[in-house]
Amino acid sequence: MAGTLLATAPAQAAEAAAKCPDRWICLYEHQDGRGGSISFPEGSPGSDDLSKVPCPTCEGGGTFANRLSSFINNTSQTWWAFYETHGRGERHNMNPTGNRVLNLLLSDEDKVSSIYSWR
Ligand SMILES: [Ca+2]
Numbered sequence: 001m002a003g004t005l006l007a008t009a010p011a012q013a014a015e016a017a018a019k020c021p022d023r024w025i026c027l028y029e030h031q032d033g034r035g036g037s038i039s040f041p042e043g044s045p046g047s048d049d050l051s052k053v054p055c056p057t058c059e060g061g062g063t064f065a066n067r068l069s070s071f072i073n074n075t076s077q078t079w080w081a082f083y084e085t086h087g088r089g090e091r092h093n094m095n096p097t098g099n100r101v102l103n104l105l106l107s108d109e110d111k112v113s114s115i116y117s118w119r
Contacts, residue, residue: 022099023042029055030069036055046115048086048087050112078095079118083113
């Protein structure tokens with residue numbers, strides 16, 4: 001019995017790490033929905049400057065600036081992620097994913113500084 005519990009615990013933990021409420025977008029510090037996270041509800045404008053958004057669950061605390069590595073977009077809207085604050089710099093679309101986590105390419109990790117819902 002103990003062996004069965006040990007074998008199933010990691011799978012349950014992984015599943016729990018990659019859940020985002022309906023109509024929210026969840027941004028994760030690490031790949032596969034791991035690490036610290038912040039989230040925005042559908043209809044929120046997003047953030048001009050993620051260096052003003054605290055991330056107490058992130059490694060070392062601080063803010064969510066230049067942390068994004070994966071996301072779940074459980075809203076019905078496309079969101080835009082920008083490398084620089086105030087919607088400047090390279091832009092990446094974040095299309096709805098349902099409740100599935102999408103990893104950024106390694107070359108795009110830890111660069112996002114602002115995020116907006118499409119409007
Ligand atoms: Ca990261």
